[in-house]
Amino acid sequence: MDESSGQSIYELLTTLWRRERESEGLVKLPEDFARRVQEYVGSVKHYLKVSDRQSLSYELKRAELEAVTSLLNELFGLRLRKILNLVLQEGSPENLFDFESRIYLNLLESVKEYRRRVRELMVSVAYRDWREIKSILVPVYFLKEHGKIVTPDRRAYGPFKPGDIAVLPPENAKILEMKDVVRVLRVLEPEHGKKGD
Known part of the structure; x- marks a missing residue:
């Protein structure tokens, strides 16, 4: 396994996480982001499967995988909060990742339906007769x-x-x-x- 691939994915995630945290809008993710993360996780899991569980390198790789997984969760947690805010404001998002576009549209439709039902409730109370x-x-x-x-x-x-x-x-x-x-x-x-x- 290429030692630099883990480090580069960690550095990429750290950079993206920092930029996402500091930016008001969604940060653009690299086109090959999903592929790079999948390749990295796959190669580390393979390494852990064939390595001696008692070795220091095994523990380091396992810790590295946990750190990358944690960063990935934090990155997408930040993005989800921004997406939810955009949905509530019915804003037009930029830089959505591939699966985020579908989720944004589904959430937006649900919020619109919710607001429509609230309006209907208000009308039904005001015009109950x-x-x-x-x-x-x-x-x-x-x-x-x-x-x-x-x-x-x-x-x-x-x-x-x-x-x-x-x-x-x-x-x-x-x-x-x-x-x-x-x-x-x-x-x-x-x-x-x-x-x-």
Whole structure:
């Protein structure tokens, strides 16, 4: 095993950990980062498997592996805290590592769903004696510009500018809501025969 490979991965992790700790944003990880860490851990584990467990070199390699593992956990712990803050702020992250992108999007979707349900709860309390008007089409408010929409039944809607309100088929409204192009609106009316508080 190349003695310098362990040292270089340790130095790399130390540098990345220090930069991650000092930086407000996520630090860019090297493209070959995962491969280098996997190769290093694999080679050290192989070395430990074939070495004499009573030797000093075995103990040093085991301690080195523990230090690298600890640094790796601390590095990604720092990154996770930053990602969680970005999710809560609904910010646009830079320098996400490959698996972090998927996790960021999943967390962001969960937070948006949580906030949507809180808004619905607040509306349901404020308008508890009101009911939603059901319709075949869904009213939406456009947050971003969007071109013409052609539905499966060949009806055309749009184009739209930010601030436009339109009614769309439910499938189209849901897709555009997931892409943060629109916000779905609920249309309410007071229930007849109920007295207000």
